[in-house]
Amino acid sequence: MDFSFGAEDEELRGRARTWLAGHLVGPYGDARGLGGPGGEHEGVASRRGWERELGRGGWIGQGWDLPAGRYGQRRLPLTGQVVWAEEYAALRAPGRVGHIGENLLAPTLIAHGSREQQDRFLPGIARGEELWCQGYSEPDAGSDLAGIRTTAVRDPVDGLPRVTGQKIWTSLARDADWCFVLARTGPGSRRHRGLSFLLVPMDQPGRIEVRPIRQLTGTSEFSEVFFDGAVAAETVGGEGNGWAVAMGLLALERGVSTLVQQIGFAAELERVLAAHLAREAAGAGDPVLRDRLVRQWAELRTMRWNALRTLGSGRSAGSVGPVGSAGVAGGAGGAAAVGEAVGAPSVAKLLWGGWHRRLGELAVQVRGAAASAGPTAWAPGLPYEGGLDAEQRLFLFTRADTIYGGSDEIQRNIIAERVLGLPGEPR
Known part of the structure; x- marks a missing residue:
């Protein structure tokens, strides 16, 4: 698959960078970097205001399968959505509080809801006003x-x-x-x-x-x-008909949003790598740990290209619904395309869940003994909030990555039974 950024994408990159830099000021500038994994409690009021700022700029709903501007939103191709996500992550813009409405409910209403339901609920999401x-x-x-x-x-x-x-x-x-x-x-x-x-x-x-x-x-x-x-x-x-609607929504959960998630992962990995390089410069490097970090970097690149390949092949195979949908209408891709569309979300979840969990482990290993000592959070009777540093929080939060959003065991069953045609589990 040829996935490259063209002149229009680079022009969009400049506009996105300029807009973000000009609006990430005041309370929004103070909220940079807040709201990551394990940090949804951080700066909620500022991040809700930031959601409305994004809505006024037309940056919510870029991937909706609707004419541009129907609800005030821009309409960007896949490459444009990735460009925006890259610039958003590069400037450490606040973690989104409206992503469930924008990336899960809105595409579901577009695919399964009535025009009246779309007119009732999509404007509030596009304006960043309803979570x-x-x-x-x-x-x-x-x-x-x-x-x-x-x-x-x-x-x-x-x-x-x-x-x-x-x-x-x-x-x-x-x-x-x-x-x-x-x-x-x-x-x-x-x-x-x-x-x-x-x-x-x-x-x-x-x-x-x-x-x-x-x-x-x-x-x-x-x-x-x-x-x-x-x-x-x-x-x-x-x-x-709720089961069909619910399953369509879960497929959307691992579409373009997977690429956005990986950009955040890359920023976390960079911080862990920087900490390791600092230890090496001080003469405390570990060659085995260095090898694991290199492997972690290579795996992230592989996940990125796999996600791009999957999204590209889904679109060429006649994907139905909005960008990132796992549904395939048959025809060009045939049975192989259907199998990939069903299994791709499960493969993606298996890949990123295990990868992120290993990154949490590496984060505390790079810190060494200091990662398990010191915070007042561990004292009996005291709250954790404010007592954990970024590496400790990353380690603890990623313990759940292979469970939430569909456990690893369930994803393997889906791949085995629905894609490979293996016998189902006894029930």
């Missing part, structure tokens, strides 16, 4: 999402679904305005049948309770959410 969270996993239905027990029953008076149940590992739930919820609407239904994809406003006192989950890092990016007859405003894709 979303995802209500999928439950205490007994994490990787096995088809086992969810949260229900939604239509109210006999207003006809709207009333959601009752519990969701867990809900990212950004404390700050979200809306939640898209997968719930069981078919009485007596089992597994994949009878599910619906619902849009639920979070501001429902007495009907929705958010309880933060304290992590190893001491922060609470995730929460558990309890619904007690909460009103759902919309059903996307029709009642009972």
